[in-house]
Amino acid sequence: MSGVRLLVGTKKGAFVMTSDGKREKWEISGPHFGGWEIYHVKGSPVDPNRVYASQSSGWFGQVIQRSSDGGKTWEPVGNKFVYDGTPGTHQWYDGTPHPWEFKRVWHLEPSLSDPDTVYAGVEDAAIFRTTDGGQNWEELSGLRGHGSGPRWMPGAGGMCLHTILLDQNVPGRMFIAISAAGAFRTDDGGKSWKPINQGLNSKFLPDPTAEIGHCVHRIAMHKSRPGVLYMQKHWDVMRSDNSGDSWQEVSGNLPTDFGFVIDVHAHEPETIYVVPIKSDSEHYPLDGKLSVYRSRTGGNEWEQLTKGLPQRDCYVNVLRDAMAVDSLDKCGVYFGTTGGQVYCSADAGDSWSAVVQNLPSVLSVEVQTLP
Amino acid sequence: MIRVELPAHLRTLSGAGAEVAVEVQRNAEGRVTPRAILDALEARYPVLRGTIRDHVTHERRAFLRFYACAEDWSLESPDAPLPEEVASGKEPFLIIGAIAGG
Numbered sequence: 140m141s142g143v144r145l146l147v148g149t150k151k152g153a154f155v156m157t158s159d160g161k162r163e164k165w166e167i168s169g170p171h172f173g174g175w176e177i178y179h180v181k182g183s184p185v186d187p188n189r190v191y192a193s194q195s196s197g198w199f200g201q202v203i204q205r206s207s208d209g210g211k212t213w214e215p216v217g218n219k220f221v222y223d224g225t226p227g228t229h230q231w232y233d234g235t236p237h238p239w240e241f242k243r244v245w246h247l248e249p250s251l252s253d254p255d256t257v258y259a260g261v262e263d264a265a266i267f268r269t270t271d272g273g274q275n276w277e278e279l280s281g282l283r284g285h286g287s288g289p290r291w292m293p294g295a296g297g298m299c300l301h302t303i304l305l306d307q308n309v310p311g312r313m314f315i316a317i318s319a320a321g322a323f324r325t326d327d328g329g330k331s332w333k334p335i336n337q338g339l340n341s342k343f344l345p346d347p348t349a350e351i352g353h354c355v356h357r358i359a360m361h362k363s364r365p366g367v368l369y370m371q372k373h374w375d376v377m378r379s380d381n382s383g384d385s386w387q388e389v390s391g392n393l394p395t396d397f398g399f400v401i402d403v404h405a406h407e408p409e410t411i412y413v414v415p416i417k418s419d420s421e422h423y424p425l426d427g428k429l430s431v432y433r434s435r436t437g438g439n440e441w442e443q444l445t446k447g448l449p450q451r452d453c454y455v456n457v458l459r460d461a462m463a464v465d466s467l468d469k470c471g472v473y474f475g476t477t478g479g480q481v482y483c484s485a486d487a488g489d490s491w492s493a494v495v496q497n498l499p500s501v502l503s504v505e506v507q508t509l510p
Numbered sequence: 511m512i513r514v515e516l517p518a519h520l521r522t523l524s525g526a527g528a529e530v531a532v533e534v535q536r537n538a539e540g541r542v543t544p545r546a547i548l549d550a551l552e553a554r555y556p557v558l559r560g561t562i563r564d565h566v567t568h569e570r571r572a573f574l575r576f577y578a579c580a581e582d583w584s585l586e587s588p589d590a591p592l593p594e595e596v597a598s599g600k601e602p603f604l605i606i607g608a609i610a611g612g
Contacts, residue, residue, distance in 0.1 A: 143582045174519060198573040199519055199561040215557045219565045400550065 144209060144507045145464045146190065147475055148177035151499035153192055155210040157509075158494075162471055162485040165494050171213060172204065179503045180210070181247050183387065186254040187507050191273060193259070201243055203259075203273050209507075220244070220255035220261060223280035228408035229263065230292035239263045239283075246460060248303035260300035264317040269433040271326035279329035287320070287334065287351045293458070294318035294354045294373070299460055302358050308365045314383060319354035322370070323384050324408045335383030339372060353430045361408035369411050369438070371401040371459075376413055378438050389438020394425055399445060404487060405470040409437040412464075412472060414457040414490060421476075430498055431474070431489045447491035448482065460503035467508055475501025512547055513602035517574075520562070520605070529602060534535030544576055544583060547603050562605060565583040577604040 142215065145156040145165075150181060150342065152170025171177075174192045183189040188209045194202040201220060204213040226239030242262040250256035255272040258279075265283055278364040282300075299318055302376070308310035311328040321336040339353045354373035370377040372399050377386040390396035395415045404410035413432050417425050424430060430446040434440040456477035465471035472484045479498035484491045511583045516572050521528055532550040545568070552559045560581065563570050572575070575584040575585040579601050595601040 173522075196518070196519065198571065200571060201521075201560065202523065202557070218560045221566055 140468060141465065141473060142509045144187075144509055145463075145473060145481065146180035146182065146184075146192075146210065146503075146505040147481055147492065147498070147501060148180050148192070148460075148503035149475075149501050150176055152195075153177040153180050153210075154495070154498060156481070156494055160467055162465075162467075162483055163492075167495055168210070170499075171210070172202075175199075175202070176243075178243060179246050179505075181249060181505045182209070182507045183249040183254040184251055187336035188510060189249070189254040189272075190248045190504065191249060191257055193247055195243040201232065201241075201474075203244065203247075203272050217269070217275050220259070220276050221267060221268055221486070222277075222283070223278040226263075226283070227288060229288055229298060232293060234292075236289065239265075239288075241265075241296060245299045245301045246303055248305060248413060251305050251307050256315075257343070258303050258305075260303050260405040261294075261313065262297045262299040262322060264298050264300040266303065266315060267302055268329070272416040279325075280321060281325070281330045282315070282332045283407040285310045285323070285332050286335070290351045291317060294353065302355070304358060304360050304368075306360075306365045307362055312365075312382075314358055314360070314368065316355040316358050316370075318356065319373075320351055320357050321353040322368075322383055324356060335379070336386075337384065338379075338386035338388075339377065340375070341373065342390075343373075346452070357401050359401045359403050359411070361403040364408045364483055367408065369401050369403060371398050371413055373419060375398065376401065376438060389434070391434070391439035391441055393432055393441050394443075398457075399459040400474060401455050402462045402472070403462050403473075405433070405466040407466050407470075410487070411438065411442075412462065414462070416456060422433065422466060427451055427453050429453040429455065429476075431472070431484075431491075444488045444491070447484075453478075458502055461501050463504050465506045465508045471506065473504050473506055475504040477501065511599050512542060512550070512596065513599055514547060514551055515604045517606070517607040519604060520558060524558055530554070531599070536597070537589075537591070539591065540591065542597035543589050544586070544603070545584045545588035545592060547592075548588070573608045575606045575608055577606060578601060578602075606610075 142159045147154040152173040154169035180192040190206040227234035231237035246260040246300035248258040259267040282354040304314040318452040323332045368379040378389045431444040455476035462474040475481045481494040512534045
């Protein structure tokens with residue numbers, strides 16, 4: 140029987156959770172790298188036992204860990220992330236120039252075809268790539284070289300490149316998102332990049348429809364429809380039908396369209412999920428009721444999903460890398476909270492149960508569907 | 511041999527014990543410096559590169575401090591000669607995680 144493996148990054152270590160296809164009983168191992176912040180853990184799509192983890196600390200900096208046995212054992216690999224050339228400055232919170240400084244890796248995206256090739260999204264925002272399993276990292280400096288870098292600014296979590304989507308249908312095409320610069324696309328494997336923010340509207344900007352400066356929280360894509368992108372922005376849930384060239388709002392009847400995560404059903408490319416959060420100044424669910432919202436129409440029409448989720452006194456957040464879907468039938472949906480819970484739905488969101496209740500604050504959740 | 515004490519997270523990361531002994535090159539004046547100790551430590555434990563000082567500039571990470579013989583060496587030049595008690599192995603060179611964050 141097939142099964143799943145959850146890779147969970149928290150403020151105080153990584154956890155690996157496995158279950159069979161029923162997704163009812165879980166074995167949990169960890170903490171791995173106890174006491175360190177684990178921003179992201181992700182496995183290779185071509186070799187699921189090859190897993191990479193971003194381990195960081197304000198004291199000791201960045202470490203990258205690699206596993207060749209699905210997260211049972213780990214070895215540290217290269218941690219040298221050096222910007223190409225003179226990094227220059229970006230905007231600080233008050234608009235003054237601030238030097239570019241590497242802080243940590245937010246997101247690791249293994250290649251769709253080579254387990255030794257991985258892309259890393261970092262703070263201060265840039266994208267790096269390794270082609271030797273993490274030993275050496277090289278910046279794809281065309282992104283910062285786009286010329287708009289001096290106008291990028293940090294969001295509340297820092298100026299992070301947090302989303303990397305690889306397009307399996309168009310060779311060389313990738314999408315990335317930066318808080319707070321916006322979304323960008325490359326069609327040549329990362330040599331050159333184009334901002335794709337037309338249609339976004341951000342009231343915190345002097346020009347709300349500016350080409351650069353939007354606080355994009357997350358982008359999601361279904362592999363069968365790579366031209367269709369979904370975005371959870373700081374405020375607003377957005378959709379693009381032309382690979383990001385333009386966006387339209389699909390918040391529809393959501394009770395609040397602020398949030399961090401967004402993901403797409405594994406088998407239904409028009410079914411998407413968000414977790415609405417009250418506001419940018421109150422990062423918790425409305426009325427203390429934790430809800431996932433699902434749209435089966437690619438946005439605009441949303442249904443509230445609450446079965447099995449706490450419906451009183453719940454004031455957690457769900458961070459941008461903390462939702463994932465498996466590819467079993469029925470599709471499993473997972474998310475982790477800043478309160479240390481990881482929830483699983485084995486029926487595409489209709490009902491939920493806690494995989495674990497008392498972890499450190501969850502930073503990221505990924506899932507691997509195992510044969 | 512020079513004795514070096516590491517903070518707990520770096521002991522775990524490197525697989526070293528609380529205190530490690532490293533062979534350190536003395537400079538032309540026959541003295542041992544913080545830079546020479548860190549060079550030797552990183553040569554023996556490559557995984558520590560970048561965790562104590564910057565990969566490129568070799569500047570000490572902001573939240574780490576260096577102590578020797580009950581003195582704070584954090585703000586001293588990395589090329590300043592350390593006391594002979596450290597060079598002789600009588601006293602350890604301490605790498606400490608600063609108390610921050612409550």
